Amino acid sequence: MSSTEQTGRRVLFIEDDDHMRSVLAVSLRQEGFHVIEAGSGEEGLRKLAEHGADMVLVDLRLPGMDGFAVTRAIRRDTDVPIAMVTASSDTYDVVAGLEAGADDYVVKPVVAKELCARIRAMLRRVSGPSANAAVQRFGTVEIHREAGVVRRDGEEVPLTVTQFRVLCELAATPGWVISRAQLLERVWGYDFFGDDRLVDFHISGLRAKIERDASNPELIVTVRGLGYKLVPPT
C-alpha cells in the first residue's frame, strides 16, 4: 500500500492530552495525513460536522463527553471508521468501545509508526477479487461492491465501512470458510496476533443488519473452531 494514495486523507484526532495530541499529530502529518485536532469530545463532534473526516481517532478517557459517547454520537450519523485509543486491551474498555461502534483500537503507549499503520489499514479501499460480478446476491441480500452499497429486500442497509469490508471478504469466496486470522489480516491489516474480538463483534453487528434472525443466522454462519462463511445462493 502506498501512502500517496492516502495523502491528504483527513484524520480527526480527539485527545485531551495536548502534548500527546500535538506531537502525534506532527508525526501523522509527516506521514502525509491531514490531521484535525480536537481537545474534547464536544469539539471533535463540532469539527467533524464542520470539516468531515475520513477516519476518527478518539481517546476513550475524555473529560466531559467521554470517548464512548463520542463514538456513539458519530456512529448515529456516519459510517466513518473509528479507532479508539485505550490504555488497556484487557478490560471493559475495548468491549464497551466496540459496542459503542468503534472499528478498531490502539493501546497506549501509542507508537507513531504503529498508529500510522493502523490508520492506513482503516483507510484502505475495499479489496477483494474484482472478477466477481458487480452485484452479488445472497437470498434477499444484494452486495453492490463498486457502489459500496448493500440492499436487503431492495432497501439499502446502512453498514459501517468495516462491516461492509468484512461482508465483501466473505462474499469474495462464497461457501468457503474464512478464519478469524484471515479476516483480521484482510480487513484490519493485523497478523496472526490480532484481537479475535474485533472479528466477532463486527460479524454480530453485520448479522443484526442483514440476517432475518440474527440469533439464528442463515447467511453468515459460524464454522466452529475454523471461522465464518457466507452461504452461497442455492
Add this chain to the structure above:
Amino acid sequence: MSTARRPRRFGLHARVIVAFAVGAALVSAVLAVSTFYFVRRALVDQQVQSVLRQTYSDARLVKLELGAPTAHIGDAVASVAPANDALAFIHSGGTWYSSSASVSGTTIPATFAKAVRGGSAAEQRVTLDGTPTLVVGVPIPSLGIQYFEEHPLGELASTLQVLATVLTTVAIATTLGGVLVGWAVSRRLVRPLNEVVVAATDIAGGTLDRRLPADPDLQPLVESFNHMVGALQERIERDARFAADVTHELRSPITTIGASIELLDSQAGSLPPEASLAVRTLRFEVDRFSRMVQGLLEIAGMDAGAAAEHFTELPLVALVQATAAGRKHPVPVGVEPGTEEAVIRGDKLRLHQVLVNLLDNADTYGGGVVGIEVEREGPNAAVSVDDAGPGVPPEERDRIFERFYRGAASGRRGGTTGTGLGLALVAEHVRLHGGTVRVGDRPGGGARITVVLPVVSQLPAVRQ
C-alpha cells in the same frame, strides 16, 4: 512481629493419641486397683468368718469330747480333722497335741499362743512355709487347755492372683483401646484442619477468593481464617490496583515522550553529533522504560483473574510459527511429527507474549536464538527456545523467573536492553495457562527454556 515459638516436639496427632492412652490407662488402673482391693477384702472377710465359725464349732466338739472321763487329748485333736488342709492343735499344760502326726505344735507363734492362754480367743494371719495362713486360737478355760487351728489361705491367694492377672490384662487392653480411639479421634479432629491446609495452599497458589466453608464446631477458626484471607486479598488487590494506576498514568507521558523522541530522531541527520548521540540514547532508554511499564502493567493485570475469559482454542504450531515469522532474524522452528495438530487452550496474545519474551531473552542474555522446538510430552506439548549462550547454572535456574532478576554473568546494566520482567511474565502467563516452565541445557551447549502446555485436542483438517 517476630514471636518465633519453639516448635512442639510432637504433633497434634501424637498428642491426642498419648492423651487418650494415658486417660484410658489411668481410668483402667484406678478401676482395677479398687476392684482388686474391694474383692480381696470381701473374699478375705468371708474366709475369716468361715474359718472362725469352723474353729469355734471344732472347739465345742473338742470340749464335748474331752468332757468324758476316759478321753485323751491326742485322740480328741485327731478326731476333729478340720477340712481343707487345716490343722488342729491343742495346748495343754505346756504340751502340744496336733491333728497331724508329721506336724508338732511349734508352728503356732509363741506370742499368739501366749495371748490365747491369757483367756481370750484371737485370730492372726501369718506366713508359714511361704503359705499365708490364718491361725485361730480358742481358750477352753473349763479344761485348762487352748484349742488352735491353722487354715492355709493358699486357695484364696491363687484366686486373688488370677483376679490380679485378669485386671492387669484388662487395664492394658483398655489402654491399647485408648490408643486406637485416640488415633481415630485425632484423625477426625485433623480432618477439618486438612481443609484449612488445602485452602491455605490454594491461597498461596494465588486463588485469593478461596474461603473456608462454615463449620459450627470450628466457628472461631473459620471466621478468623476467612477474615485474615479477606484482609490479605484486600491488601494485595489494593497494592495491585495502585501499581496498575501508577503504570496506567505513565502511559500517556510515555506516548508523548516516545513520539517526541521519534520526531527528533527522524531529524537526527541535521543534529550535531553529540545531540544525535543523546537522542539515540534517549530513544533506547525510553523504549526500555516503555516496555518495563508495559510488563509491570501486565503483571498487575494478571492477578485480576479475568485471563481465562479470553481463552480460545489455538493451533500451537501456527502460533509458534507466526511468532517466529515476526522476528527480525529468521528463527528455525522444529516440529516433532505428531505435534503439528496440537490444539491448546489459552489467550493468543499472552502466549504470543510468552514466546516473544523467551526469544527476546535468548537474544539479550543468551547469545542469540538458535531455534524453537515443538515436541510432545505425554498429554502436553513442550515448546523449547534454545539459545547460543553459556547456559544457566543450576543454582540460578529458579531465580531467573523472578522479577528484575538478572544472572550474575549479565549483572551489568549498560548495553542491555532487557527490562528484567520478561521471564517473570513468562512464568506468570504460563501458570495462568495451567502449564509449567523450566530451564535446562540445550544438547550441544547453551540454555533451553521449555514451556509445557496442556494439549486439549487435535486440530480438525484445516481448509485454508
